[in-house]
Amino acid sequence: MLPDLIRRYASPVPRYTSYPTAPHFHDAVDARVYSSWLEQEDGPAPLSLYLHVPFCDRLCWYCGCHTKHTRRYDPVAEYVDALIAEIALVASRLPRRRSVGAIHFGGGSPTIVSPQDLVRIRNAIDRYFDPEPCAEISVEIDPGFVDAVKLAAWRDFGMTRASVGVQDFDPTVQKAINRPQSFDQTQRIVTLLREFGVGGINLDVVYGLPHQTLASLGRTLDLAVSMQPERFAIFGYAHVPWMKKHQTLIDEQALAGIEERFEMQQQITDTLSAAGYLAVGIDHFAKPGDSLAEALNQGEVKRNFQGYTTDSAPALIGLGASAIGRSERGYVQNIVATGEYMRAISEGRLPIAKGFALDDIDRAVGDAIEALMCHYGFSVRRLKERYGAAAEVVQADAARIHQQDPDGFTTFDGDRFEVRPQGRMFVRTIASRFDQYFGRGTARHSVAV
Numbered sequence: 268m269l270p271d272l273i274r275r276y277a278s279p280v281p282r283y284t285s286y287p288t289a290p291h292f293h294d295a296v297d298a299r300v301y302s303s304w305l306e307q308e309d310g311p312a313p314l315s316l317y318l319h320v321p322f323c324d325r326l327c328w329y330c331g332c333h334t335k336h337t338r339r340y341d342p343v344a345e346y347v348d349a350l351i352a353e354i355a356l357v358a359s360r361l362p363r364r365r366s367v368g369a370i371h372f373g374g375g376s377p378t379i380v381s382p383q384d385l386v387r388i389r390n391a392i393d394r395y396f397d398p399e400p401c402a403e404i405s406v407e408i409d410p411g412f413v414d415a416v417k418l419a420a421w422r423d424f425g426m427t428r429a430s431v432g433v434q435d436f437d438p439t440v441q442k443a444i445n446r447p448q449s450f451d452q453t454q455r456i457v458t459l460l461r462e463f464g465v466g467g468i469n470l471d472v473v474y475g476l477p478h479q480t481l482a483s484l485g486r487t488l489d490l491a492v493s494m495q496p497e498r499f500a501i502f503g504y505a506h507v508p509w510m511k512k513h514q515t516l517i518d519e520q521a522l523a524g525i526e527e528r529f530e531m532q533q534q535i536t537d538t539l540s541a542a543g544y545l546a547v548g549i550d551h552f553a554k555p556g557d558s559l560a561e562a563l564n565q566g567e568v569k570r571n572f573q574g575y576t577t578d579s580a581p582a583l584i585g586l587g588a589s590a591i592g593r594s595e596r597g598y599v600q601n602i603v604a605t606g607e608y609m610r611a612i613s614e615g616r617l618p619i620a621k622g623f624a625l626d627d628i629d630r631a632v633g634d635a636i637e638a639l640m641c642h643y644g645f646s647v648r649r650l651k652e653r654y655g656a657a658a659e660v661v662q663a664d665a666a667r668i669h670q671q672d673p674d675g676f677t678t679f680d681g682d683r684f685e686v687r688p689q690g691r692m693f694v695r696t697i698a699s700r701f702d703q704y705f706g707r708g709t710a711r712h713s714v715a716v
Contacts, residue, residue, distance in 0.1 A: 270526050272674065276693035277525045280705070283640050283695065284572045285598060286633035287623055287704045289591065292600055296622030298611075304596045305360035308582055313368030313399060315580040316392070317573070318350065319587030320374040321605055324412035328516045329434070329444040329476060331505050333589035333603055334375035342605075346588075347384040349609040351391040353586050356617060358395035366397045369578045370425075372406045378413045382420035389424050403427050403578070405467070410456040411448050418459050428467035429460050430500065435476055436487045443477040443521060450490050457494050467557070468496040474531040475504035477521035484531055488538045498559060499544065499552040500574055501535050503528060532692060548641050549694060551575040568641045575641065588618075597624040627657035632701055635661045635684075639698045644685035661701065668700045 281288040308314075319333070322343050326336040337343065358364075370392070380388070392398060405428040406421055421429075433453060434446060441447050457468055470491050474484055491499070506522060508514040523531065536546060544552035545560045547568060553560040562568045562577045569576050571583065572591050585592035588608035591600045599622035602608040611618035625633070631654040638645035647665065650658035662681075669679035676690025676697065686694050699705050 273529050274525055276696045277529070278696065280695050280699040281702070283636050283698055284570060284574070285591070285593070286636050286702070287598075287629065288702075289598075289600065291704045291707070292598060292621040292623050294621045296597060296599060296619070296624055298617040298619045300624070301592075301599045301617055301619045301622065302360050304594050304599075305357065306362060307596070308365075308594060309362045310581055312579075312581050313366040313402075314396070315369040315371070315578050315583045316367055316396070317371045317373065317583055317585050317587075317590055317592070318377070318388070319585070319590040319601075320346075320372065320377040320380060321588050322346070322379050323374065323376045324379055324409065325445065326513055327434075327444055327446045328513050329446075329473065329504055330513070331507060331511055332373075332375060335605070337379075340381065343379055344381075344384060346605060346609065347380060347387065349612040350587055351387060352612045353618065354388075354391045354395055356612065356615065357584055357586065360617070364395070364397060366399055367392070368399050368402055368580055369576075370398065370402060370404045371573055372404075373573065374407055376409045376412065377406050378408055378417055378421070382417060385420050385424055398425070403467075405430060405469075405573075408432065408456065410453045411446075413456060415459055418456070418463055422463040422465070426465055428469065429465050430469040430471055431457060431460075431496075432471045433487070433491055434471065434473045435479060435483070436490050437479065437483040439478045440476050440483060443517065445516070454494055457496070467498070468494070469498040469500055470494065470496045471500045471502065472535070473502050473504050474535060475506075475523050475528045477517050479523060479531075481527070481530060481534055484534060485538065488535065492538070492542045497554050497557045499539060501550045501552070503532070503550075529692070548575050549691075566642060570637050570640050595625075598622050627654045628660050628703070630654055631658045631661050632703055635665075636698045636701055639684075639686060639694055639701075643691055643694060644683060646683055648682045660703070664701050668697070 321334045322337050323334050404425045406426050407430045409432050431453065435441060436450050460468060472487065472491060506514060539552045540546065543554065545555060545563060547553055547559055547563050548570065551559065551574060558577050559568065559575060569579055582594040583592055585601060587601065588605045589601055589603040591598060599619050602611060602618045602620045608618045631650050634650060635645045647658060647662045650661055665679050665684040669677045676687055678685045678687060686697055690697065
């Protein structure tokens with residue numbers, strides 16, 4: 268592909284794990300608003316829970332998450348107390364006891380939580396909610412700081428899927444991002460997970476890291492494939508030192524350029540496809556028998572703050588500092604600073620910092636963007652069936668975007684808007700052209716490849 272074309276489509280745009288995206292959340296959506304939303308949350312479908320643990324045993328310099336390094340367990344124990352109290356607080360606002368179809372632990376490193384505190388969290392969830400027997404319970408794992416005892420505790424909690432952080436196996440790259448982690452160490456954890464009956468293993472790999480090359484990335488992919496995970500999540504390193512000060516420790520001169528990042532994307536797709544994995548959207552791959560691959564074939568893949576998912580719950584309850592929740596009425600985000608979050612909980616307040624209330628135009632545009640990110644196309648007719656006249660905004664934009672497409676990346680027949688195969692590497696950029704808020708305000712984003 269021509270370098271000037273790559274550069275033109277690689278301009279910074281959102282990842283579209285929500286619409287509108289988080290930089291457009293505002294403080295007019297507060298605890299009072301969220302409380303009213305919870306009181307109206309009375310549908311029959313199971314809820315999903317996301318629990319954020321903002322602590323790590325080490326601070327990786329590439330990380331863009333809301334987390335902090337701690338050498339003591341006391342802050343974690345105090346935080347668990349607040350998390351349990353928030354579970355009770357949120358449940359008290361719901362009109363009735365609700366079932367739960369999915370629970371996701373993110374961070375940070377959720378495995379920093381002790382087995383004893385993990386039991387307390389599970390007891391709290393069971394006290395106020397009804398997790399379904401087949402609920403998917405997924406956990407993000409740093410293999411450098413977990414052992415058989417902790418994994419056994421997560422098995423007893425009910426873990427069904429584990430996302431194991433690989434990032435890169437090359438020692439030079441690992442040193443540059445402060446994340447030493449051998450292949451043997453990682454393989455040992457994957458083996459333990461399988462021995463404990465965890466049937467869904469996901470490996471996270473990052474491209475565009477400092478000192479990473481096509482050759483070193485190829486070796487990492489070969490080693491990762493040898494562990495035969497059910498899924499891969501592939502992320503382009505987002506260098507945002509204006510947001511994450513620890514990223515200033517990374518040598519910018521050692522980062523790959525736009526064209527090399529594009530070549531890395533292509534290499535990843537070629538390698539994983541040759542190994543038998545199906546591409547799911549822009550950054551996930553799944554074995555044909557995995558539930559994500561089956562959802563792809565049935566047109567049911569969803570996208571949220573955890574990436575591509577089979578979770579179709581109408582509401583996601585975010586718990587913990589910085590956690591984001593979603594309902595049909597809008598988005599909310601908890602207070603980011605851990606101390607302030609815990610103070611709000613201790614005062615009996617929902618710890619909401621900001622959010623966004625959706626109207627029908629937002630919902631129509633959001634559905635179109637999610638469909639592009641998951642399936643590379645959408646139907647205007649279906650949007651009109653659901654949102655009426657609000658979908659006309661999407662229809663007008665689809666016509667404009669297709670008419671102004673000099674590269675032939677899109678098709679539009681008045682109903683069906685599609686991104687053609689040669690344009691799918693740039694679907695984030697194409698999706699941004701439907702975004703009614705993109706370019707407003709001072710939000711900054713990472714590059715689109």
